[in-house]
Amino acid sequence: MLKELMESGQCPRVPVYCDSPMAIKAVEIFLKHTEEYSDATKELISKYGSPLEWQGFTFAQTAEESKKINNSRFPCIIISSSGMVTGGRIQHHLIQRLPDPRNTVIFIGFQAPGTRGFTIKSGANEVKIFGQMIPIRAQVAALEQFSDHADTPELLEWLHTFSSKPRSTYLVHGELEASNQLRDAMAKDLGWNVQIAQWMQKVEI
Numbered sequence: 001m002l003k004e005l006m007e008s009g010q011c012p013r014v015p016v017y018c019d020s021p022m023a024i025k026a027v028e029i030f031l032k033h034t035e036e037y038s039d040a041t042k043e044l045i046s047k048y049g050s051p052l053e054w055q056g057f058t059f060a061q062t063a064e065e066s067k068k069i070n071n072s073r074f075p076c077i078i079i080s081s082s083g084m085v086t087g088g089r090i091q092h093h094l095i096q097r098l099p100d101p102r103n104t105v106i107f108i109g110f111q112a113p114g115t116r117g118f119t120i121k122s123g124a125n126e127v128k129i130f131g132q133m134i135p136i137r138a139q140v141a142a143l144e145q146f147s148d149h150a151d152t153p154e155l156l157e158w159l160h161t162f163s164s165k166p167r168s169t170y171l172v173h174g175e176l177e178a179s180n181q182l183r184d185a186m187a188k189d190l191g192w193n194v195q196i197a198q199w200m201q202k203v204e205i
Contacts, residue, residue, distance in 0.1 A: 002077065003044070003054060017069045019060040019089050020081040027051060027059075060089075070096050082107065084115035091129050094120075098127070103138040108146035113175075152185050159190055170197040 005011035018024060030036070031050060045051075052059060060066045066089050069078060080090040097103040098120070111117035119127045120140060126133045150158070169192050171179045176196070183194045197203075 003048060003051070003057075006056075007048070012075075013056060015072070015074070015076040016057045016079065017060060017076060018057070018079045019066050019069055019093070020079070021061060023079070023081055024059045024061060063089075066092070069093070082109060082111075082117050084109075084111050085117040085120065085129075086115055091116075094127075095129050095132075095134055098138050099135045101137045101139070105138050105140050107140075107142045108144075110149065110174075152182055155182065156185060156189050159186065159192075165190070165192055167193070168203075169194045170203065171195070172197045 002011065002016055006013050018027075031052070034042075037045070048054060051057065058065075058069075060069060069076075070092065078093055080093055081088055082090050085091065085094065094105065098105065105120065107117060107121050111121045116127055116129065120136060121142060123140070124136060126135050128134070169186065171183055171194065173179075174182070179196045183196055186192050186194045
């Protein structure tokens with residue numbers, strides 16, 4: 001999307017750094033399976049080539065390459081897996097950039113309550129990273145449409161492929177309201193015994 005925005009003039013051409021070893025490996029695997037490409041992906045790669053070779057886009061494989069990103073004092077875009085900011089290289093970038101109001105932190109995935117990512121996203125004035133309190137002066141935004149979680153119809157479609165009905169099903173991920181809605185939809189559509197797992201609950205399987 002950034003490539004298309006830059007090529008169309010909707011976004012200025014600034015350096016883009018992808019700083020996530022796992023994401024880089026995922027891109028490498030994705031590029032090997034052309035049979036899985038959508039029409040939009042085929043067109044994009046046909047026009048501009050492999051994302052790993054796009055001019056102005058840097059994929060930081062090593063820790064040293066990651067550290068070099070923080071030496072940059074010019075406008076740039078850093079894409080780094082958050083893991084809800086509970087770990088990974090993103091923490092180093094945030095320590096340096098959260099205190100500066102010229103920066104913007106954009107979350108594109110779910111941030112569970114109690115996580116560092118949730119704290120930042122919820123409008124807190126500071127957050128603890130590596131034992132130190134970091135002031136949050138940067139702008140914080142969220143683009144929820146990038147979430148890769150399946151929605152209820154997609155989950156139901158997948159669950160219909162099960163050859164036999166489970167004796168019990170426990171929902172262990174998601175906010176309570178969303179979990180309640182999914183439980184009700186599964187019970188109604190599939191006739192399953194669905195429960196929402198409770199904190200520290202133990203179940204004999």
